[in-house]
Amino acid sequence: MKYCSQCRAEVSYEIPEGDSRHRHICQHCDIIFYSNPRIVAGTLPVFDGQILLCKRAISPRKGYWTLPAGFMENGESTEQAALRETWEEAEAKPELGQLFSMITVPHIDQVHLFFLATLPTPSFSAGPESLEVALFHPEDIPWDEIAFPTVSETLQRFIDQRTGPHVFDIRPEQALRAGDD
Amino acid sequence: MKYCSQCRAEVSYEIPEGDSRHRHICQHCDIIFYSNPRIVAGTLPVFDGQILLCKRAISPRKGYWTLPAGFMENGESTEQAALRETWEEAEAKPELGQLFSMITVPHIDQVHLFFLATLPTPSFSAGPESLEVALFHPEDIPWDEIAFPTVSETLQRFIDQRTGPHVFDIRPEQALRAGDD
Ligand SMILES: [Zn+2]
Ligand SMILES: [Zn+2]
Known part of the structure; x- marks a missing residue:
């Protein structure tokens, strides 16, 4: 800026008076112009024991698989954002369940939220940001082709049948190991 | 902008191509300049069955009681933000427990997170943004002097011994009823 x-x-x-961090300021x-995590x-989304994943059509991590997710917008709730992204990326309308994971990724100033969700029918298709959308049995998840560490961590904890919510963070070392962009 | x-x-x-919302754009x-919820x-924080509250020294809602909380900063985790704010406002260092509430306030583009926390000793004092910090037995909470509806909702659910996390949102009608600024 x-x-x-x-x-x-x-x-x-x-550093403004009474603050402890550098900020951009117009005298x-x-x-004071603040910048905060997004x-x-x-x-x-689960249907009959299978998990819905989307193959990304856009960067970052184009061609890799992810759970449907995206930036929360002003004026909507966390649940509305989760459902909207699920519709936009997978054209699916699941019933929302509990918050399952809340993962901070501090080096990119993001907090990722994943809600459990149940698909009443196997109705879905690729939205504009997806190349392909498919259901995976837990044993068939393409672990080497998962787009983001927050997604692989969330999937692993779900498959391990660990009850949530899981609140933790992912640091750069892990992100790099997992092949983050 | x-x-x-x-x-x-x-x-x-x-509205940028492929988007569905108006954004500020520099051609x-x-x-594209995005604006997202904070x-x-x-x-x-609990000590021996009593809840720690801070009387606000600053606007909005100066003179009203709140739980220690504030804007999450870039580069920190949600848990670090919660503990930092607890130190800054109440000079207390509790042990962090589980996420208890995640409340969207869509009309002001905020998501409020409250973590359960245990004070090992009754050690606290007013930080620069607090006039006073005190422990309250549940029956003594000054309900008419609570600063924000997200705080009163969180307190009420805790006192009702409802297990969390509580994920919900607060709409303008509720905020106004509760005397929001
Ligand atoms: Zn200016
Ligand atoms: Zn420009």
Whole structure:
């Protein structure tokens, strides 16, 4: 950030009085511009013991499999965001269950939320951001082709039948080991 | 937002291709500026059956009681944010327990997280954002002086001994009834 988005003045980068972190500040408008983590919300949709995964049609991690999930928008709830993303990526309308995982990924300033979800019928298809959508028996999950470590961690804990919610974080070492972009 | 924070050009406000929402866009830099909900993380600290509350020294809701909580920062986990805010507002270092509530407040684009927490000793004092910090027996909670509906909902469910996590949202009608700012 170089310029104030309200008045075009150059912003400074300093620690405001009473704060402990550097922020971008417009002295002219007397505004502090904060930057905060973003929420990625999604589901773990299950039909008859099989898990729905989406093959990504877009970067990052194009061609890899993921659970349907995406950035939460202003004005919606976490549950609405999870269901919307499930519709957009997999054209599926599951019944939402409990929060299963809440995983911070601090090095990219994201918090990933996955809700359990049940598909009443095996009705789904690839949305614009997916190449393919398919159901996988737990023993058939393509572990080497999972897009993100938060997804593989969530899947593993679900298959291990561990009750949630699982609240933890994933650090860069793990992300790199898991082949993160 | 009027100007691009990278190049000072005027931004447009339109729906990008493939998107469904209006965004601020700099045509010159080819950047889309997204705005997303922010996370407020805090604790419900308990010592010997009593709950720790902080009387706010700052607006909004100055003079009202709240659980220690505040905006999650980049680079930290949800748990770290909750503990940091508990230290900053109440100078207390509880042991963190499970996630107890995750409440979306869609009309202000916030998601509030409260973790259960146990104080090993009754050691606390008012940080710079608090006028006073005190322990309350459940029957003594000043319900009419609670700062935010997410805090009163979280307290009520805890006192009712309902097991969490509680995932729900609070809409403007409720917020107004509860005297939100
Ligand atoms: Zn300015
Ligand atoms: Zn620009």
